[in-house]
Amino acid sequence: MARGLVIKATAGADAPERCNQAFTVAAAAVASGVPVSLWLTGEATWFGLPGRAGEFELPHATPLADLLAVVLSGGRVTVCTQCAARRGIGVDDVIEGVRIAGAPTFVEEAVAEGAQALVY
Template sequence: MDAAPRPLVVKVTCGAEAPERANQAWTVASTALAAGADVTVWLTGEAVWFAVPGRQPSLDLPHAAAVTDLVEAVRLGGRIVVCTQCAARRSLTTQDLVDGATIAGAASFVEAVLADGVQALVY
């Protein structure tokens, strides 16, 4: 019997200013979900806009899946968390975010990445 993949936390620190890096983060997160991993994507800085309907950056990269599809896959199968300070700097509340997204601070991030068996990636 194969063991389930370990949990994955992907922290995205960029948005449209670094389209390849941002798209890679979402691609890895959605691929891990498809492989059966428990996935949480944490958004900081300009990446918080990926969690705001109508404000999601269009990365428009050749040979890449549409980021809106990747975000939706993670929203439906995993978790999306927005940095508390980053949300506050942009006057965002949970009501501004895609359904199911939450806002949490550094202590929650540290707790998530230090849990047993978790793999954390930062983009």
């Protein structure tokens, strides 16, 4: 089994290149058969809501909605509990297939044998 990636996106439209890089790496890994867990934190939290990834624009980049769809098709997407709460986001608000979980779950995934954590 391939080494898994736990990717944390900490930026959204406030730092578009960094945000897009996290999604691009996550989607490329999923397409390559690598187990992926993408965490949406900070301003990236908004991309766990329906339609929000479609609003993101970055010239010469694959649309964020397409990248998110790839990750959802073969990986796991998680919105940070505290980040969601600060933004008034609940479990009924997120895209189907996206979960809300906190730091203990992130730590569990990041320290799992064979895992590699990346933070953008």
